[in-house]
Amino acid sequence: MILNYIWIGFLLIAFIVTCFQAFLFGNTQIFSDIMNATFDSAKTGFEISLGLTGVLALWLGIMKIGENGGIIKAFSRLVGPFFSKIFPDIPKDHPAMGSIFMNISANMLGLDNAATPMGLKAMKELQEINPKKDRASNPMIMFLVLNSSGLTIIPITIMVYRAQLGAANPTDIFLPILLATFFSTLVGFLSVAVMQKINLLNRTILLTLLGFMIVVAGLIFFLMRLPKDQLAVYSNLAAAFILFSVIISFVVLAAFRKVNVYESFIEGAKDGFQVAVGIIPYLIAILLAIGVFRASGAMDFIVDGIGKFVAMLGLDTEFVHALPTALMKPLSGSGARGMMIDAMTQHGADSFVGRLVSIVQGSTETTFYVLAVYYGSVGIKKTRYTLGCSLLADLAGITAAILIGYLFFF
Secondary structure (H helix, E strand, O other), X not given: OHHHHHHHHHXXXXXXXXXXXXXXXXXXXXXXXXXXXXXXXXXXHHHHHHHHHHXXXXXXHHHHHHHHOOHHHXXXXXXXXXXXXXOOOOOOOOHHHHXXXXXXXXXXXXXXXXXXXXXXXXXXXXXXXXXXXXXXXHHHHHHHHHHHHOOOOOOHHHHHHHHHOOOOOOOOOHHHHHHHHXXXXXXXXHHHHHHOOOOOOOHHHHHHHHHHHHHHHHHHHHHHOOOHHHHHHHHHHHHHHHHHHHHHHHHHHHHHOOXXXXXXXXXXXXXXXXXXXXXXXXXXXXXXXXXHHHHOXXXXXXXXXHHHHXXXXXXXXXXXXXXXXXXXOOOOHHHHHHHHHHHHHHHOOOOHHHHHHXXXXXXXXXXXXXXXXXXXXXXXXXXXXXXXXXXXXXHHHHHHHHHHHHHHHO
């Protein structure tokens, strides 16, 4: 229901802003821009879904091999003690546990092409145990908020863009991004835990979170000791090695257990095609609202207003140049990426603004895209408090990104 109001709100705000620009400022071209945005959004939504088809077929095929070979079930047992506390409604040893773990792990390593199919697989499995098929269950909400908070250990893509745009040290934003995305995920997790009355003082939860912090700190220590110009190279190599190792290990272990690997892959790949087709209308709907909102100039009005307010308070306004990226990030991944690149091009990759937009880009995930695709794939219409907790995590991540940016680079 909340997405319905958001969708209508975006369209109405875009219409009002467009009328103001046309009739008060004489910008009649804006109506053509708005209509072009609607067609472009529909085309983009279809192209994204089409592009996902092959990736979904590949990874859902691999996941089906892992499921039939018992590997996903083994992952379920591995993460069972912790996940059973934060996902209490998922039955013990259910395959959804393994799929959720695989998705979160892929996101942390920046493996987007693998994370989405694994996440959609998890949603399908969660829907099987969902008593109300059109309403988001508690495990779905926890999973999607963790997913949309975008915890990333190795931000490969951002480092590559910085290198292409001439940054002297493309990896200098590595630690700030890790810190910002950690705060985003932590706030998202805590907000859902409060809503679902999860006992945060549970020994298993506390020890797991502590262990995770130690691992992250150790990884930071290790990566920061690598030569700066080789960090991105090592990150890419590690990501490719991990992905290929997953594929080979799934195939070998399934074959060892006498599973028909080829037939299993085909079975999963067929599901991937059906999922890709199913999300097209949901994706086009959300991209339409975002595209019109952006083309109307509403985003520019918001950013300009914030800039003037900050100036009135006598505060530094440098961070305002990063706000278009921050405001676009929950709405559109490609839009936020374009604004990040534009800011680095205008101000320089090694400028304060150039570094800040990189941290903002890596601080959180594309919330509306995630909700539209994941909930759309299983036909969920009532999302309950998913969006509220996700946007709270986004706000925490973006706020942390700005503060950390000033701490490290100003």
